[in-house]
């Protein structure tokens with residue numbers, strides 16, 4: 001079992017806790033392709049941890065290993081001090097790991113509010129069907145879920161669009177709704193797959209602020225993949241750098257920025 005008691009204080013004075021997840025010697029192969037090669041790192045309670053690297057480096061594959069969606073070919077994943085075995089989809093959902101996707105995965109025809117409510121499905125005791133059949137009015141359970149969702153809507157400043165069908169929203173707001181839905185699951189670890197991709201400068205600034213505010217307000221442990229280096233350096237407490245499936249750097253942004261292997265990977269080889 002890992003030592004969960006230690007931690008560190010960030011430059012901006014935030015308390016980071018002990019190890020929440022540990023990835024030990026992870027290798028992931030797809031037939032003849034080795035997407036991840038013998039990578040180890042940990043994720044600490046309350047930290048913002050970035051995974052960066054050139055295209056094809058293995059970042060998305062690693063996010064899928066963290067989420068439990070992929071079982072590594074070799075290596076171990078330890079979560080909250082316990083070794084994680086192979087899991088069924090409902091077990092993965094119950095782990096408390098929520099994510100957003102590179103390509104937005106929302107229900108376009110449904111309102112913002114209803115989309116965010118779907119984030120609470122795994123926490124609902126009675127299923128959606130029984131809730132829908134409750135013709136006498138909203139159940140107590142649904143009220144409680146609504147209350148949590150309303151708090152997130154307030155926090156992410158999306159009250160004015162709560163009834164709007166998601167399909168009608170501009171891209172930046174859709175991404176914010178996706179973040180809201182992931183938060184609605186009250187995740188132990190929040191995984192963000194390129195949260196700023198395709199955004200303009202203003203939208204990026206907003207998203208940065210929300211990720212930092214969410215971490216501050218809810219203490220949410222966050223793992224993100226992001227291509228915009230400025231964003232990564234501003235947001236993250238620690239950064240893992242991948243290249244061709246291998247780990248070539250791991251540490252605070254300043255350390256990683258000055259790592260020669262990282263500089264070479266980004267400057268030298270244009271494999272995107």
Ligand SMILES: Nc1ncnc2c1ncn2[C@@H]1O[C@H](COP(=O)(O)OP(=O)(O)OP(=O)(O)O)[C@@H](O)[C@H]1O
Pocket residue numbers: 030033034035053054055056057058059060061062
């Ligand atoms: N399902 C799969 N089947 C076969 N090969 C895969 C699969 N998923 C990923 N790969 C391969 O594994 C390698 C790593 O891919 P991955 O998508 O994890 O990289 P990435 O760093 O996220 O890339 P990008 O920045 O372009 O999204 C690539 O060579 C890719 O082609």
